[in-house]
Amino acid sequence: MLRIHSISETSFSNLTFLLSDRKSKMNLILLTFNYTDEPFLHEFNTHILNSIKKLNLDNLEESVLEKNLKEFFVALNWQLFSKFCRLEGNYEKGISLAFILSIKHKIYVIEFGRMLSGVLRKNKFEYIGRSWENFHIKTKQELFLFGSRDEDIHVKIYQTExxxxxxxxxxxxxxxxxxxxxxxxxxxxxxxxxxxxxxxxPYVILSTKNFKIIPQEAALKKAWRRFWKK
Known part of the structure; x- marks a missing residue:
């Protein structure tokens, strides 16, 4: 099972959520990132998290996992798009998001917006999904914020070990x-x-080794587990 090497805290409108299940050897991490801190972003983050909690991923077979995740994020994108359309004001329409699911040593990653991921193998770095190069000059279309498109989006699920x-x-x-x-x-x-x-x-680092989690992060893990069980 992969372990949490280090992880951020929820800060303003940037959400960090972690669920670890030793029995199924699974970690679920949700990270959202926004440049501004607005009350509606807190509401949207809560909607995303509550929707993910209903997925019941620990009871899903890996053979149907990707299909279910794709259908889930297509539907959730429509829900967020509808919420953004009702906003008044010149706000960025969409949220940057990383959904990470690790099962044993395998990792499934879904990225939207400005959230990126990769693997450092000794001294060699590998991108997962989108390249990190020249990311600061992406157009809005290329950026692909979650909840920004009025269509059945194409959800890419990247895998690595x-x-x-x-x-x-x-x-x-x-x-x-x-x-x-x-x-x-x-x-x-x-x-x-x-x-x-x-x-x-927002960030997370995963590893195969049992690194010691700093006290602040250990306290956060307990809080997240309590929140998940509500």
Whole structure:
């Protein structure tokens, strides 16, 4: 089972949610990222999270997992699009989101907007899904914020596996440039925590090794489990 090496906190309108199930060897992580902090974004985050909680993923067979996830995110996109259409004001229409599901050593990733992911294998970095290169010049169409399109969206589910001496990471594009040099397995967490102290942002790092979780993160895991069971 993959373990949480490090994870962010929920901050303003940027949601971090984690559910770990040792019995099924599963981790579910939801990260949302927004540049502004608006009351409606908190409401939309709650709607996304409550919808995901109803999926009951721990009882789904892997053979139907991708089909169910695609149908789920198509329907949820329509719901968010409807909510954004009712807003008055010049707000960005859509949310950046990363949905990460790990089962044993396999990882399923769904990305929207400015959330990106990759795997660091020793000193070699591999993108998962969209390339990190020149991401700051993406058009709105290329950016593909969740809830921004009035159509049955094409949901891409990326897969990868993590072995020993490798780390999976999901971060927003605003810190990508700081992650492109002198990063390896030994210093990735330290680099992320340094950037995180300067400016909060949603992120998660997964590994196969049983790294010690800092007390703050351990307390957060207990809180998330309580919230999930409500």
């Amino acid at each position: 993590i072995d020993d001496d490798s780390l999976f990471i999901a971060i927003p594009s605003l810190v990508v440039e700081d992650m492109k040099s002198k990063i390896d397995v030994s210093n990735l967490r330290r680099k992320i925590r340094y950037l995180y102290r300067k400016q909060n942002f």
